[in-house]
Each structure stands twice: as C-alpha cells, then as structure tokens.
Amino acid sequence: MASKLVINNIIKRSFSSTSALNRQINSVTVIGSGLMGSGIAQVTAEAGYSVYLVDQNDTALNKALKTIETSLTRSTKKKFNKEPDHAVRYIKDTMDRIVTTTKVDAGAEKSDLIIEAIVENIQAKHDLFSKLDKISPNTTIFTSNTSSLPIAEIAEAVSRKDKFGGLHFFNPVPVMKLLEVIKTHETSDATYRTLLEYGLSIGKTTVECKDTPGFIVNRLLVPYMFEAVKMYERGDASFQDIDTAMKLGAGYPMGPFELIDYVGLDTTKFIVDGWKKRFPEDPTFQSSVVIDQLVAEGRLGRKSGEGFYNYKK
Numbered sequence: 001m002a003s004k005l006v007i008n009n010i011i012k013r014s015f016s017s018t019s020a021l022n023r024q025i026n027s028v029t030v031i032g033s034g035l036m037g038s039g040i041a042q043v044t045a046e047a048g049y050s051v052y053l054v055d056q057n058d059t060a061l062n063k064a065l066k067t068i069e070t071s072l073t074r075s076t077k078k079k080f081n082k083e084p085d086h087a088v089r090y091i092k093d094t095m096d097r098i099v100t101t102t103k104v105d106a107g108a109e110k111s112d113l114i115i116e117a118i119v120e121n122i123q124a125k126h127d128l129f130s131k132l133d134k135i136s137p138n139t140t141i142f143t144s145n146t147s148s149l150p151i152a153e154i155a156e157a158v159s160r161k162d163k164f165g166g167l168h169f170f171n172p173v174p175v176m177k178l179l180e181v182i183k184t185h186e187t188s189d190a191t192y193r194t195l196l197e198y199g200l201s202i203g204k205t206t207v208e209c210k211d212t213p214g215f216i217v218n219r220l221l222v223p224y225m226f227e228a229v230k231m232y233e234r235g236d237a238s239f240q241d242i243d244t245a246m247k248l249g250a251g252y253p254m255g256p257f258e259l260i261d262y263v264g265l266d267t268t269k270f271i272v273d274g275w276k277k278r279f280p281e282d283p284t285f286q287s288s289v290v291i292d293q294l295v296a297e298g299r300l301g302r303k304s305g306e307g308f309y310n311y312k313k
C-alpha cells in the first residue's frame with residue numbers, strides 16, 4: 001500500500017498542470033457521444049489530446065458537438081472573463097482537436113486509448129469490444145465508463161485483458177472533479193499507471209477502486225436513490241418534497257429525482273434491471289413501476305425534455 005501511495009504522489013506531482021499530456025497517450029477515441037461521451041471528449045480535447053468521437057449516426061454526433069460548444073462557451077466565460085479573444089481561440093482549438101465519425105475503425109486504428117461510453121448493456125459492450133480488439137493496435141488500452149457493470153465481465157470480449165480497465169466519470173463531466181480508476185485482477189500495473197496519469201492530465205482527482213459492483217460512488221449513491229423511488233411509490237411523500245428535503249436537509253446539490261432526470265431514466269432503468277438480475281435476493285435492487293412507466297412513455301429525463309419534471313419551455 002505504501003509503495004502505491006508513493007507512485008501516486010509522483011504521478012500527481014508530474015501532472016500538476018492540467019494541460020500536461022500523458023506521454024503514453026496522444027490520441028483518444030471516445031465511443032458513444034451522448035451525455036457522458038460528449039463530456040469525456042470535451043475534457044480530453046481541452047487537455048490537448050486529439051480525440052475521435054464515435055456514434056451511430058450524424059444526428060447524435062452533431063448534437064454532441066453543439067453540447068460541447070455550449071459547455072465550452074459557459075466555462076470560458078469565467079475562465080477568460082477579461083480576454084474574450086482568448087475564449088474564442090480556446091474554444092476553436094478545443095473543437096479542432098475533436099474529429100467526429102460514425103466509423104469506429106477510423107479512430108480505433110490510430111488511438112492509444114479507447115473510452116467506451118455507449119448504452120449500459122453488456123451485449124452491446126461485448127459486440128463493440130470484440131470488434132475493437134480485432135482492429136486496434138495491440139498496444140491500445142481499452143476502458144469502459146460503465147456505471148454498474150463489472151469491468152472484468154466487459155473485458156471478457158477481448159484478448160488484451162492486461163490492457164483493460166475502468167474510467168468512471170461523473171455527470172456533468174466538465175464540472176465533476178472525480179474520476180474513479182478501476183483495476184481488474186488482470187489489468188497490468190503499467191496500464192493502470194497510464195490510466196491514472198491520463199486522469200490527472202485532464203485535471204481530474206482520481207480515486208482507485210477494485211472492480212466491485214458500483215465501484216465507490218454508485219455503490220453508495222444508487223441504494224439511496226432506489227430508497228427515494230420506493231418512498232415515493234409507497235406514497236410517503238411527493239417526489240418534489242423528497243427533492244426539497246434532500247437539498248435543504250442534507251445539502252445535496254440536487255434531490256434524487258432531479259438527479260435521476262439528469263442521469264437519464266433509461267440509464268437508471270438499465271442499472272436497476274441489471275442489479276436486480278445480478279442480486280435477486282437483495283431487496284435494495286427491485287424494479288420500479290414508476291421508472292418503467294416513464295421510460296415506456298419516452299420520458300427519459302432532461303435529455304428528452306421530460307422525466308419526473310418537465311423541461312420543455
């Protein structure tokens with residue numbers, strides 16, 4: 001443990017500047033350009049890496065580029081308060097480092113690091129990684145941003161298990177400072193060190209966690225959110241009052257229902273259903289009638305304009 005701490009302190013010292021590049025990595029491919037992938041592409045490009053951002057269609061990619069530009073406009077307003085020209089240049093330079101494509105091989109053939117941020121579905125992730133394993137150089141490191149699936153189970157689709165780890169970002173990626181870096185029992189020390197270095201190079205605070213369900217944050221956060229949903233389903237309180245209570249009584253920036261809307265009800269449902277299947281005896285993880293109903297109605301939260309709350313103007 002002591003030597004691990006020493007290594008991390010050395011890594012932290014050598015990456016005190018957020019613009020310092022990780023020497024092992026020049027080019028990064030981010031697959032999935034939704035809520036998370038767009039943010040991951042943004043912070044990676046801001047740190048100076050060239051980024052390929054991949055999705056299934058141009059509509060998703062164009063939406064991602066718009067989201068990134070809006071986010072950069074927001075953050076540079078404060079960063080370059082008195083230097084609007086710098087802000088314009090910073091946004092342009094960052095955007096220029098991002099290449100969007102619907103062809104997964106375009107970036108995979110050239111990238112040193114691949115970050116997968118597609119739907120929370122093990123079969124979809126397996127299909128993607130088994131393809132990537134065939135087309136990527138054998139030096140390329142693979143990672144998943146999964147919220148709830150074991151990294152080792154996703155890595156079953158590839159032969160390079162020593163070059164597979166977890167990079168779990170938080171939403172909204174440009175704002176949330178944390179990055180959980182996950183090591184499976186087969187991730188090599190060299191791969192893990194490179195992932196920690198990458199995290200620090202993009203300005204995140206990294207925490208280390210074994211490949212246990214939910215890692216650190218979600219293992220604690222998800223049961224709390226499930227409890228809130230059950231409380232509402234029992235009729236103990238309205239979802240608005242539960243949100244108000246947790247914000248004003250516990251100091252959380254968002255209440256649980258605002259957060260579910262923010263994360264996306266489809267992703268929440270994937271997590272609930274997956275953990276219910278994985279832990280059938282655990283009463284914490286049960287399907288929610290309300291969430292199932294909202295997803296069936298297409299009310300996926302902020303991203304669709306409506307979830308528990310209505311965001312349409």
Ligand SMILES: CCCCCCCC(=O)CC(=O)SCCNC(=O)CCNC(=O)[C@H](O)C(C)(C)COP(=O)(O)OP(=O)(O)OC[C@H]1O[C@@H](n2cnc3c(N)ncnc32)[C@H](O)[C@@H]1OP(=O)(O)O
Nearest residue numbers: 071074075078147170171172174175222225253254263268
């Ligand atoms: C049941 C199953 C569920 C399982 C879920 C699992 C999901 C996962 O795997 C892991 C997760 O990500 S969990 C979610 C973690 N995220 C949170 O908890 C966010 C909670 N909310 C917040 O922190 C603030 O409301 C927040 C920061 C969002 C907004 O803050 P405010 O309410 O104060 O609003 P603003 O005043 O508008 O923003 C504050 C500062 O942040 C800047 N900002 C916000 N969004 C941005 C964005 N997208 N890009 C760039 N900048 C952004 C905003 O400009 C402002 O900056 P300052 O002016 O400098 O203060």
Ligand SMILES: NC(=O)C1=CN([C@@H]2O[C@H](COP(=O)(O)OP(=O)(O)OC[C@H]3O[C@@H](n4cnc5c(N)ncnc54)[C@H](O)[C@@H]3O)[C@@H](O)[C@H]2O)C=CC1
Nearest residue numbers: 032033034035036055056060117118119120146147171263
């Ligand atoms: N929403 C959240 O707050 C968080 C989500 N995560 C995880 O990140 C991953 C992505 O979640 P979100 O960004 O919220 O989802 P999202 O639904 O916003 O975006 C997913 C994107 O992946 C694309 N996609 C699906 N299959 C693909 C494929 N085979 N190839 C290329 N693109 C594909 C979709 O078109 C969509 O644009 C999930 O594993 C989720 O559990 C992790 C942390 C927080």
